[in-house]
Amino acid sequence: MHGLICKTLEEFVIDQHGPQIWSQIRRDADAPYGRFEALRNYDAALMLRLMDASGERLNRPIMVIFEDIGHWICTHPPLEQVRRLIRFSGRTFVDLLYSLDELHDRARMALPGIDLPHFEIAEPDPGIFHVTSQWSFPGAGAVLTGSLRAMADDYGALVLIDADRSRPKGDGWTDQVTVQVIEHAFHAPREFTLGGVT
């Protein structure tokens, strides 16, 4: 399990619920002492224990927490760079949806060794998109749902998003997320210049 993913859960819990709760979760999950390092690898079983422990301590289904994490990584100001990286996917929200099948490879290019979900996109009816994920963990659909909600806002699009429960498939898990794009330009998008901010 790439440390970046463990670290994301850690930073989210600390930011939203405080360091004490995170210490409890870490103890519950029998995690090693200290903070997670984004550039190290961790045991996948540890991540599963942390997910269970987080659900228990925060008293919410882990998939609801994952959806919040998806939204948080796109909107939390110190993570502005993540939002920017996602905006490179395309000019419009629909471009972003159609670039999700490149996400796994894009992430690999930036950080070899990271295992992000594989996504496939279909548009069975105009304006209706089915995004199917395949990942070694459950919850890719939940995280994507949260992120797409945030990014729709960023692009100024009005959308409805629904996620199915994760189902086991092959060695991992699959999810399906349905996105209905109601209005492409519902409000003005947030600014995005390619050269970055100086």
Added chain:
Amino acid sequence: MIGIDPSVLAKAMPMMLLLEADGRVSHAGATLARIAPMGADDGIADVLRFVSPNFAADMDALRDRTDRRLKVELLRETRIGADERATRLRCMAFPLAEGRILLNLSFSADPGEALRRHRLTAQDFSEVDPTVDLLFLKEAHDVVLTEFERLSDRLEQARRTAEEEAATDKLTGLRNRRAMDVYLARLADSRKQPFGLMHLDLDFFKSINDSLGHAAGDHVLEEVARILRAEVRRDDMVARTGGDEFMLVFADCTEVEIMRRIAARIIGRLEKPIDWQGHACRISGSIGITMSNFYDKLDTRRLVSDADRALYESKRCGRARHTVAVPTIAGRRVSDAPRPV
């Protein structure tokens, strides 16, 4: 032969310039026109400067150079700050029918600055232009590098803490035996600085541990550490090298009389009763002293063992005193008499 409407060309290649046979710029790609606005009567020499290779901007000169990459600057580029250079672009010239030339331009290795300067967005690039992916990669790379820098800072901090802990006596906060060995080895290596070495062993300490317990003993040791720290200068080295043993190094010290005075003062202060929960703990100290300038050849092991011998001389003669070691000369051990305080 295919015909393309110039307006389609301008859309497919947003960084192109179409030059007529007489050198007039008849069409410009949208992005290029945004960076450097051009008028209908502009000629090639009004718009471009060829910098590398450097040659005059005319059509014949350009026709001779359609086989290689050229570097150009746009003469009408906007938004250039006072101390800034014009953006340098790469360009390739393609001869067309009727003497026209198509110039296709692109940004150079790091397009970041030009993009910031002209506030370009994905809309300013062709959908299939990999420049946007290059920029994605550059930003992702920055994120990863920043994280590596942070990681490296944290590791450095952890290393320093570990080093500090490894060199510190936990109870008293003084340096420990290991730190003293390293320090002496370093002094010996430098061979320049003279120094004085003092070895202190507490007297009657064991009876405090035995009668009042280890907590009282620990309290006394902390007090002793406080006294020793107060009696030395900031750059002197004080270490707890054993249960009730201490070593002190006085850097840059050549006067044995100064060492004697300090030893006497330390013993005087140690003999003041130390309070422990209403009990007056009474201790004293025996000290052995040696100086680096007693020796022709600096061997720190020998200095330590001489200071140690002098310390036991103090013990033998009734404790609560200091002794200055005189190193063995020609096989004969010379030592001045211990002085009671």
